[in-house]
Amino acid sequence: MVEITLGKNILGAHNKVIVAASNSEFEKIFSKSEQNLLPAIKKQTVKDGIKEYNLGSYSVFAVRVKEKQPALVWQQLGGKVYKAVKHLPAIKVCLATAKHYVFDFAFGVELASYRFDKYHTKLKADDLPKLEKIVLTNSGYKNLDEYKPYAGLANAVRYARDMINEPANALTPEIFAADIKRLEYLGLKVNILDEAQMKSEDFNLALAVAQGSQNRPKVAVLQWLGQPESDEITLGLVGKGVTFDSGGISIKPAANMGEMKQDMAGAAAVVAAMKAAALQKIEKNIVAVVGLVENMPSGSAYRPGDIIRSMSGQTVEVDNTDAEGRLVLADCLTYIQKRFSPKNVVDMATLTGAIVVALGHTFAGLFSNNENLAANIITAGNTCGERVWRMPIDEEFDKMMDSAIADMRNTGGRAAGSSTAACFLQRFVDKNRSWAHIDIAGMDATDGKKVLYPKGASGFGVMLLNELVKKI
Numbered sequence: 001m002v003e004i005t006l007g008k009n010i011l012g013a014h015n016k017v018i019v020a021a022s023n024s025e026f027e028k029i030f031s032k033s034e035q036n037l038l039p040a041i042k043k044q045t046v047k048d049g050i051k052e053y054n055l056g057s058y059s060v061f062a063v064r065v066k067e068k069q070p071a072l073v074w075q076q077l078g079g080k081v082y083k084a085v086k087h088l089p090a091i092k093v094c095l096a097t098a099k100h101y102v103f104d105f106a107f108g109v110e111l112a113s114y115r116f117d118k119y120h121t122k123l124k125a126d127d128l129p130k131l132e133k134i135v136l137t138n139s140g141y142k143n144l145d146e147y148k149p150y151a152g153l154a155n156a157v158r159y160a161r162d163m164i165n166e167p168a169n170a171l172t173p174e175i176f177a178a179d180i181k182r183l184e185y186l187g188l189k190v191n192i193l194d195e196a197q198m199k200s201e202d203f204n205l206a207l208a209v210a211q212g213s214q215n216r217p218k219v220a221v222l223q224w225l226g227q228p229e230s231d232e233i234t235l236g237l238v239g240k241g242v243t244f245d246s247g248g249i250s251i252k253p254a255a256n257m258g259e260m261k262q263d264m265a266g267a268a269a270v271v272a273a274m275k276a277a278a279l280q281k282i283e284k285n286i287v288a289v290v291g292l293v294e295n296m297p298s299g300s301a302y303r304p305g306d307i308i309r310s311m312s313g314q315t316v317e318v319d320n321t322d323a324e325g326r327l328v329l330a331d332c333l334t335y336i337q338k339r340f341s342p343k344n345v346v347d348m349a350t351l352t353g354a355i356v357v358a359l360g361h362t363f364a365g366l367f368s369n370n371e372n373l374a375a376n377i378i379t380a381g382n383t384c385g386e387r388v389w390r391m392p393i394d395e396e397f398d399k400m401m402d403s404a405i406a407d408m409r410n411t412g413g414r415a416a417g418s419s420t421a422a423c424f425l426q427r428f429v430d431k432n433r434s435w436a437h438i439d440i441a442g443m444d445a446t447d448g449k450k451v452l453y454p455k456g457a458s459g460f461g462v463m464l465l466n467e468l469v470k471k472i
């Protein structure tokens, strides 16, 4: 993790310095004595347009940047610069431009420098990045207070990535729930429902999914009341937290099944968004419900053909035990509406393989019954770079979920698999409730080619929800 601090002069104790500055500010940021050195500058291009300037005993890595670029461009620049210089020791990064751009640059470095090394026991010092500290220099601010919201969000993204990268033997529903409970130190209210409480609250669909596993299920309920004088809950978040999805009796093929430890990425993003709200002290009331279960085949597992009565009272015929996420979400949706009646409900889940076929690893799928909420989510995604593409929900898709023997079944066949899944969820949403479902199945992990997302868990959705919270 890179430490972000403040400094006055650009040169000084560090003999390697990065300067990122907008064109008009570029030379102004050097102090008088440093200005004297400028004519002696010899420059050479290192990487990605980053120039190295040799100033006597100093090396200055400089990036000239066009003015007035979106925040995301500055974040990506921070990530690129980090990648280019991470193996250089003792680096000071100086930025001269409007202060929020400086902060965006530093935020980009924080996202790009994330690593998950804890299970490596033989890493050599040479394998590890040496850049430890970034010193921000700008006349527009005197302390780092204004950086705190960025630091809080970066912290939350790291939290989600850590949770998602953990293997399923180290992150059971119980361990995940205990970890969420610890977030109370930030002022969040956290209530963990155990299996007995889930039974008395009728989380019957979630319990059915969990019944094949030795690891018992939990539901975590989080509240951030940033506007205590108001009774209104602006946003209710629901997350799918399947800590491992074998498919159950409808078992998945062996290839890449290990990736199914990531089937809790929706819950991780939702919990991390709550963490970010607390760290940023957002003045809104937000609640979250995440269902934490493991889907395993065993003698006690639920079966295809089983009929289960949901918390909402509607009955569901299980057609395929691998379509378990929507079962967990359905009860969580019913619970959050009944208990908190939030103005808007947004659920996030690694729900369907079909959304990966449709949108790849470029967009998450967005389904919504409300134009305003959908527009806000799309704008939020474009702003922070976690983009979504609106997909249809339709009566014809909804009909495909009908069952001959119960109110509905849990799969609608191969065709329009992401849309029929969304229609299933909609059956658990109150008529006039503003609701959106975000299918992140293609976005939970990356190959490391996107500059702000190192290989492995992406934490996709944390920034998107954070941006949305500020908008609605």
Ligand SMILES: [Zn+2]
Binding pocket: 245, 247, 321, 322, 323, 324, 325
């Ligand atoms: Zn599944």
